[in-house]
Amino acid sequence: MFRLTVVILILLSIHTEQAIGGSFFIYNQVRHGSPMKVHCKSKNNDMGWHVRKYGGVYKVGFSDNIFGTTLFWCNIWQGPRLEHFQVIVAFESRQYHDDNAWIRWSVRGDGIYQSINGATPWKFKYSWDNNLSKIGGS
Numbered sequence: 001m002f003r004l005t006v007v008i009l010i011l012l013s014i015h016t017e018q019a020i021g022g023s024f025f026i027y028n029q030v031r032h033g034s035p036m037k038v039h040c041k042s043k044n045n046d047m048g049w050h051v052r053k054y055g056g057v058y059k060v061g062f063s064d065n066i067f068g069t070t071l072f073w074c075n076i077w078q079g080p081r082l083e084h085f086q087v088i089v090a091f092e093s094r095q096y097h098d099d100n101a102w103i104r105w106s107v108r109g110d111g112i113y114q115s116i117n118g119a120t121p122w123k124f125k126y127s128w129d130n131n132l133s134k135i136g137g138s
Contacts, residue, residue, distance in 0.1 A: 022070065023061040024090045024103040028052045030078045036107050037082050040074040040090055047072075060090070068093045078107055084128040088112055 028036035032054045040047040040060055050058050064070045072091040078084050089095075091103055106113040112126040 022064055022091055022093065022101050022103075023059065024072065024105065025060075026052075026058045026074065026076070026090070026105045026107060028054055028056045028078070029106050029108050030054060031109060034078060034080055034109075035082065037077040038074055040072055042070060042072045045072075064093050076107060076112065078109075078128075086112060086126050086128055088126050 026036070026038055028034075030036060034054055036052045036056070036058075038050045038052070038058050040058075042062075044065075045062075047060055052058055060072065062070065062072075070091065070093045071089065074088050074090045076086050076088060088105065090105065091101075102117055104115040104118065106115070106122055111124055111128060113122040114125045115122050
């Protein structure tokens with residue numbers, strides 16, 4: 001029994017070392033004086049509620065799970081009275097081909113934009129007020 005436990009622990013540690021990391025950043029670029037409220041979650045993690053002033057950024061860094069299926073979604077509110085709302089898929093392991101992908105989200109008055117690894121230009125992805133269909137495609 002002891003040998004089996006040791007073998008399992010060794011295999012788990014080797015596989016865990018292969019786990020990849022990721023991160024996403026959500027920038028408040030709405031307009032001066034307009035706060036942004038963010039609440040991000042995954043299946044296993046609730047990142048809590050966060051408020052950022054104009055120019056502020058909310059960052060989440062993590063290690064992908066061993067199955068490569070990490071998924072984070074975020075509820076985002078913006079506006080002087082936080083009257084505009086949208087749910088976004090902030091990070092999905094299966095969508096990105098880079099082992100250490102980092103995704104930038106720009107929260108603006110006309111919608112939410114995405115840039116992958118800082119190399120892609122900002123692309124419009126979501127409109128406001130919980131229109132759950134993506135505008136900018138995948």
